[in-house]
Amino acid sequence: MRPSDSLRRRIVVAFLAFGVVCTLFFTAIAAVGVEGIEVHLVDNRLTDVAAWAAPRHTAGMPVDMPAGLSFHRADAIPQSLRDIPPGVHEIEVDGIGLHVLAGQDSAGRYVVVDHESDYEKVELIIYSAFAITFFGFLLFAALLGGFVARRVVNPMTTLADAVASRTTTLPLLDRRDELGTLARAFDGHTGELRGFLDRERFFTGDVSHELRSPLTVIMGAAEILMTQAKDESVRVPAERIYRAANEAAECITVLLLLARAPELAELPPVQVSDIAITEAERYRPMVSGKPVELICDAADDFSIRAPRELCAAAIGNLIRNACQYTEEGLVKIRLEGHIVIVEDTGPGLPAAVRATLEQPAGRVPSTGSAGTGLGLALARRICEYLGATLAHADRVGGGSVFTMTFPPVSRQPNGAMTRS
Structure with a gap:
């Protein structure tokens, strides 16, 4: 998860944004108030003094100004103040800040x-207090946001970790707030899924065990017929019966392994090249009577931690279906990096089958160059279990290309898996 996607960071940023907006809003109001106070205390004071002193000075009456104020008219105006326009101004003369009101009446120009005036110092103190308040409020908003984020996100993270680790009892079940409601909903849903998966596993295992006995009997009877039958019309059907029963037994073995869901990280590594070569030789008789060349290029070998039977079933099903539906041309198996590629020059897959293969799960019709019956369905399920991906593409010149990609490192629902 990127830092920008973190809920904790979003909460802190939201609090900071709220703090910035609030402080800027109140700072703007305070600034308007400070300027208004300045007008009232300084500008209006100078205007009142000018309204009182100007007529008295014109009438020749003494103008006794309060301490700190002075009134000048005409030639008595200091040289530095003679060129300022009418109105109130803040100017600096010899390093001293002055508030000056310049005006004119019938007797001529005057200045007050x-x-x-200590208002500039007061104004500086006020704005300094605003700045301290601004940064203090931002710090408070960040701390408060972090506190709220921890109170909200940490329980959610704990709950997510418990769900990911498949903890039997989830935390937060006793809480009465929304997090408790979420935890109880997760616990109920997880319990339903766990029960469903257990029932499916038990059912698959029970059915597989029940099918082993009759298949053993069928294979034994077919083997006897193959050995003792002298008539070709009996021996050939017996071989077909034996081959079909043997394939069914292998399928049951795969289903049992998937039902037991062994921990992949605890299994010894198997060489994929050995499996590919063995499966290619196993199904070579299927193309011996057809103008089809079967090639297995397993020079780029790699190993995976997985049950050998599952890997053989996934790769073997792709090879078998390619050999079965390719009438002429080529069936090629090659290893590249952590990829097993099975391509053929068969008729290709129909559009409906291709669309079905793009779905996450589901059964598809058993037609096409690569076969899309139970064998392909098992291959897809095995790939999902092993952390691999099974993809299909059209071959240039006709046919199909199936790629089974094993990542170097993958995390599976039943634990971690390491590729060498």
């Missing part, structure tokens, strides 16, 4: 100067 405030020499001792």
Whole structure:
């Protein structure tokens, strides 16, 4: 999971964004208030003083100004203040900040100067307090967001880890909030799935065990007929019976292995090249009477941790179906990296079958160059169990190409699996 996708990070960012918006909003209101106070305390004060002093000065009456204020008219205006336009201004003269009101009446220009205004210092203190408050509120928002994120995300992470590790009893079941509701829903659904999988496993195992006995009897009887029969019309059907029963027995073995779901990480590695060569030689008789060349290129070998019977069943089903439906041309098996490729020059797969193969699961018709009956269904299921992927593509020039890709490292529902 990328850091940007983390729910904890999103909660903290949301709190920080909320803090920024709130502080900027209140800072803007406070700034407007500070400026309004400045107008009221400084500008209005200078205006009132000018309204009182200008008529008295024109009438020749004494103008006694409060401490820190001075009134100047005409030639008495200091040289540095003579060129300022009418209105209130903040200027600096000889390093001293002044508030100056410049005006004009019938007697000429005048200025009112405030020499001792401390409002700039007060304003600086106020804005410094705003800045400290801003960063303090952001820090508080980040800490609060982190606290809320931990309270929300940590239980969810604990619950997710428990579900992923297949813990029998999930945490948070006793909580009365939404997390408790979610935990109880997960627990109920997990229990239903576990029961369903157990019933399916038991059913598959029981049926497979029940089928072993009659298949053994059938194979034994067919073997006796093959050995003792002198008539070709009896021996050939007996061989077909024996071959079909043997394939059914192998299918049962695969179903039993899938039902038992052994831990792959605990199994010894098997060489895929040995399996590919063995399966190719096993089904070579299927193309011996046809103009078909069967090639097995297993030079690029690799090993996997898996039951040998499952690997042989998956690869063998692809080879068998390719040999069965290819009437002329080529059936080639090759290993490349961690990929097993089986290609043929058969008639190819119909569009309906190809669409069905693209679905995550399901049965498909048993027609096409690569065969899509129970054999292909088992191959797909074995690939899913082993962490591999089974893909189909059209071969250039006609036919089908099946690729079985084994990742170097894969995590499976029943545990970790390591590729060498």
